[in-house]
Amino acid sequence: DVKVTQSSRYLVKRTGEKVFLECVQDMDHENMFWYRQDPGLGLRLIYFSYDVKMKEKGDIPEGYSVSREKKERFSLILESASTNQTSMYLCASSLRGRNYGYTFGSGTRLTVV
């Protein structure tokens, strides 16, 4: 069964820590995306990548960076975690030009204390 896998379901980190969220897909998709989901705000795009080593800022990139060294893996990095980054983080992938192929991971609920 094809899927998008996020490394952790729940994560608790301290303020100021550097945090890595990992996402791996096995569908050979070109596009990968990181969203955060907060109550009442829906999903907001943080960063996306349309190819290896390529990255584009989404709507809320501040405080985040990303890495895509291999096609199947897209990492989200919180350089210095803050309490306002407590959220649900969702990774997705899609084939280029085939948007109905969006597949989401099951999410990582991050709490920064």
Added chain:
Amino acid sequence: GIQVEQSPPDLILQEGANSTLRCNFSDSVNNLQWFHQNPWGQLINLFYIPSGTKQNGRLSATTVATERYSLLYISSSQTTDSGVYFCAVEGVGGYNKLIFGAGTRLAVHP
């Protein structure tokens, strides 16, 4: 950027009832999708529907691109329909990235 508004924000139904969820968007789109997020957080794609009408079992969707809205119909609702329904759009020249609405939270009671 493009704005996506969903209504109603919350909906409570008795099992067997029908409902209509609405999505308005502020600009022309290449792509519109409806998703269902179950109570465990998993998002599932329901429809890819930039225009026209599609049906899948008890669910159907209609997008009127010229008037910038889409509707999701749920008939004979079941408790398993509970969760959050999201509408997401890709603007023209949008690099395949989807912009999501805030969602409609649906609770179906037995």
